[in-house]
Structure formats: structure tokens, C-alpha cells
Amino acid sequence: MTNQQxxxxxxxxxxxVLAQELIEIGADEVQIGRRSVYFSGDLKMLYKxxxxxxxxxxxxxxxxxxxxxxxxDLYQRGKNFKWEELFGVEQxxxxxxxxxxxxxxxxxxxxxxxxxxIVDRFRYKFGDRPSVxxxxxxxxxxxxxxxxxxxxxxxxSGESLHKRGYRLDQNEAPMSEVLxxxxxxxxxxxxxxxxxxxxxxxxxxxxxAAMLANGIYPGNxxxxxxxxxxxxxxPGIFKRMEEEVQPVSKQxxxxxxxxxxRRNIDIASKNADEAGVGSLxxxxxSDFKLLDPALEKPFLLFNPPYGERLSSDDTNFxxxxxxxxxxxxTNATVWIISTAQCLKSIGLRPSKKITIxxxxxxxxxxxxxxxxxxxxxxxxxxxxxx
Ligand SMILES: C[S@@+](CC[C@H](N)C(=O)[O-])C[C@H]1O[C@@H](n2cnc3c(N)ncnc32)[C@H](O)[C@@H]1O
Numbered sequence: 048m049t050n051q052q053x054x055x056x057x058x059x060x061x062x063x064v065l066a067q068e069l070i071e072i073g074a075d076e077v078q079i080g081r082r083s084v085y086f087s088g089d090l091k092m093l094y095k096x097x098x099x100x101x102x103x104x105x106x107x108x109x110x111x112x113x114x115x116x117x118x119x120d121l122y123q124r125g126k127n128f129k130w131e132e133l134f135g136v137e138q139x140x141x142x143x144x145x146x147x148x149x150x151x152x153x154x155x156x157x158x159x160x161x162x163x164x165i166v167d168r169f170r171y172k173f174g175d176r177p178s179v180x181x182x183x184x185x186x187x188x189x190x191x192x193x194x195x196x197x198x199x200x201x202x203x204s205g206e207s208l209h210k211r212g213y214r215l216d217q218n219e220a221p222m223s224e225v226l227x228x229x230x231x232x233x234x235x236x237x238x239x240x241x242x243x244x245x246x247x248x249x250x251x252x253x254x255x256a257a258m259l260a261n262g263i264y265p266g267n268x269x270x271x272x273x274x275x276x277x278x279x280x281x282p283g284i285f286k287r288m289e290e291e292v293q294p295v296s297k298q299x300x301x302x303x304x305x306x307x308x309r310r311n312i313d314i315a316s317k318n319a320d321e322a323g324v325g326s327l328x329x330x331x332x333s334d335f336k337l338l339d340p341a342l343e344k345p346f347l348l349f350n351p352p353y354g355e356r357l358s359s360d361d362t363n364f365x366x367x368x369x370x371x372x373x374x375x376x377t378n379a380t381v382w383i384i385s386t387a388q389c390l391k392s393i394g395l396r397p398s399k400k401i402t403i404x405x406x407x408x409x410x411x412x413x414x415x416x417x418x419x420x421x422x423x424x425x426x427x428x429x430x431x432x433x
Contacts, residue, residue, distance in 0.1 A: 050075065053093060054200065055103040056083045060403040061229035065102045068232075072099050090281060093274065094288045097204055098266030101228035101259065104207050107189050107200035114195045118150055118160050121197060125164025126171075133201065133278055136169055139180035143202070144190040151192065161190055161199070185276040205273030212269040213322035216314045218248040222350060224265075226405060227255040230412060233401060234348055234382045243303040243347045245335045250315025250328070252348055253304035257324035260300035264292055268322050305331040305338055336371060345379040347372075353385045365392035372417060381415040 057065045062079045069077045072095055074086040084103075088096070096106045111128055115121050134140065142161055144154035151157045165188075166176045177186075187202035209225040231252065236242055238260040244252045258264070266272075266289070274280055302324075306312050309332050319325040331338075351368060354361065365385075372381055372395065383390065384403065390411055397413035404410070 050087045050089055051093070052076075052085065052087050052109055053096065053203075054080070054083050054085055054107040054109065055096060055100060056105045056107065057103055058082065058223070058226060058229065058404060060401065061102045061225070061233075064229050064232040065100065068100050068102055069096070072096065090279075091284050091288050093203055094272075094285050095292065097208065097272045097274065098288065099264045099292055100208065101255065101265060102225055102232065103204075104209060104225055105189075105202055105204045106208075108203055109198055109200045111199045113197055115150065115192070115197050116195065118156070121157065121160045121192075122164045124197075125161045125199075126168050128164075128168070128199075130165050130168055131172055134177065134186045134276070135278070136173055136175045136177045138185040138276065139178050139183075140165065140186040140188060141179060141181045141184035142188045142190055144192070146190075146192045148192045148194050150195070157190060157192055161188070185273075187273050201273075201277070203272065203274040203277075205271060205276075208265065208269075210269070211265045211322070212271075213254065213318050214249065214251075215317050215321055216249065218308075218311045218314060220352065221249045222251045222405070224251055224255060226403070227251040228259065230348065230382070230384060230403070231256050231259060233412065234414070236346060236348070239300060240344060240346050241301050241303060241340075241342060243305075243340055243342075243345055244349045245303075245305050245333070245338050245347060246349045246351050247304035247306045247315050247330075248311050250304055250318050250330075252350075253302045253315065253328050254319050254322050254324055256348075257300070257302045257319070257327040258322060260302075261324065261327060262294040262297070263323060264294075266292070267294065299327050302328045303331070303340060304328050305333040305335075307332070307334045336367060339375055343378065345376055345381075347376070347379060347381040347383075349382075350384045351389070353389045361389055362392045365389050366394055369393035369395050372415065376417050379415075379417045381417065382412060383415070384410050384412045387411040 059082050062084055065084045066077050066079050069086050074088050076087040078085040142158040144158045146154040146157045169176045187205055189200040189202045191198045209223045211224050242256045247253050312330050312332050316330045319328050390413055395415045398416050399414035401412040403412050
């Protein structure tokens, strides 16, 4: 099998952990980009990347790249491309565009030009055309134009990879599965000691942690990938890859997940069952104010509720978290993601700060290390910032 270039897209701030994941699964020529990581590999690597990566959103396969000087250049080159080698008239397609160029007023116009080119190519060749289905296409095409540089890729994932398939229901503010997996990696959790999410909502952090520690890949749950609709899809190679990455049984790693709301615990435990990790997570309804995990060296990772504007209730809530940590979590390592403003009210000094974009909201992911004896945070004077 020959090697090809691929692009894995991700969220801002997760590029390095995605690159680490790619190296771990054996990808070649791993290079960090902006909200993306470039790599190369054979067809099996393409399937494996979709199946195994926890911090990637999509895996793109560039199929054509060139310079354009007008919208018509996009049409002409698109019409000359042999689309019929990739899919048939009976299949549906859609185009997703990202355009930063004066040649197009908007990305919709660029999508339309390429769509016309594809349709006209099929009509010319077969007297018939494939239909567009923007909601659930068989073939998803990614068009990226930056000034005069145009790259056309096939999106091998289809639906974004954060949609693992285990989230049957969710609370009001669920975290993206890709973000949860990224935070767990950024935290440096050893995948052996018990991890606690004391404000678990729909359970994303706990479920992703249980999957990671127990060697369960997203692909063990999700079955749909766009590459399965391609003419080039090779089920034999996919099967061999799948056999190679099956979880190996080992001593299970326990996760503790609690939330103040019974409804959220019900949702989280159903989602965990769907992900195949229900038996690995201890769920509990509890107010954080009363939670006492009684572990020797607790490791906490959570995202408390936060609004875009800080209210006095928020200030009190965050100072309650700080007080509780100070007095009941000696020897703990605690990672919290929230807005920088909310985190100020915790009143503890972080030893690490990482800026992360959660959707469009800038958040801070902070590490607090608590030591026994002094019952106070040992402040690290060299707080590391990204
Ligand atoms: C931002 S959400 C967490 C979302 C979660 N990471 C997910 O993926 O669904 C914050 C959670 O904190 C819970 N919560 C609020 N106050 C709490 C308290 N005092 N003790 C425990 N949980 C609390 C809320 O019920 C909510 O589920």
C-alpha cells in the first residue's frame, strides 16, 4: 500500500496532543498546523486514524491542490477532475467550504461553483447527475481556499468524530467529547489512579477517561465513517485494522463521577453503558460541598458551570470549590476548566494554566496541586503559561 498525505483537524489548543496520538498509532511525517495536524500513511492508517484518534474532529484526504485566479478557474478545474473514479451518480454528496479569499464574496458561492462543476462533469459523462444532500451525504467534499490557493479534500470521517455515538442524552451544557479527551491528555493523568469528575453532567470526561484507560477506542462504539461509502473502500483492510486495535483485557481502571442532579447521573450512566464503560465508572448523586472521596492521592478533572458574565452567585460558588479543595483534598491534583474570571474566585494558586477555546468561548484549564500538612496550596512561582 502506498503512503498518502492526510490532514487531521482539531480544536485550537489540542494540536500537540493530537500529534502525540498520531505518533502513538504509527503515523508518518506528523507535522503540527493551525487547528490541524498533517501526517502520512497508507489506507489502513486512514481507517485507523478515524477509528482510534480521540482528539481529531475530521480526517481529510487532499485530492487536488492548485492556484486559482477567478471563480471560473475553480469551476474549470473541478469539471476536469475525475469524480466518477471516487463516487457514482446514485450517491449523494455535499461540499463544506472554508474560504478566505477576495475571489469569493462568501463560502456558499465557492461551494456552488464546485457543485456545478461536479454535476456538469457527471452529466457530460453519463447523462445523469448525483444529488446533493447537505444533511447526510454519502460523500463529503471539503473545499479550502486561502487567497489564491485552493485545496479540495475528501472528508473521510463524514460526521465529526466528536460524535462517538454513545451520547444518548445530554445535560444543558455538555462538553465536546474531543475536548474532554484532549483535556485528559493535557492533564498528564497516568491512566491508572482513580480519576474523579465531581460535576460530571452527562458524563463526558468520565466516559472518555474510562475509554482511554481501558484501551477502548471511539471506533469500538461508532460504526459510521464516510470512507465506507467510497469506491476505494477496502473492507478487508478495515477488518484487519479493527482486529489489531481491539481492547486487551487488563486490570480495570476505576473512575468516580458525581453530580448534584439525579437527572444528570441517570443520563451519564446510560451514556456510559452505551460506550461500554458503565461498569468502570462509579456514579453518585452528590453536592460537591459534601463529597469526600477519601482517596490517598485524588486526581480531579472537571468543568464547573460557568456563564459568560460573572455573577455574585458564581463568585460564591467558585470560592466554595476553593475552600472545599483546600480543606478536604490534601495531596490532590486538581484540573479545572472554566473562564479565567470565574477561576479567580477559587482563591488557589495554579501551577499551570492552558488557554483553550471551548466553542467560541476562551477558557482556562488550570492545575492546582494541594499538599498535606500545610493544608494550603504550595504556590509555584513559575506558573507555566502556554
Ligand atoms: C458545565 S456542566 C458539566 C458538563 C459535563 N462536563 C458534560 O460533559 O456533560 C456542570 C455540572 O455541574 C453540576 N453542578 C452544579 N453545582 C454542583 C454542585 N454543587 N455539586 C456537584 N455538581 C454540581 C451541574 O449539575 C452540571 O451538570
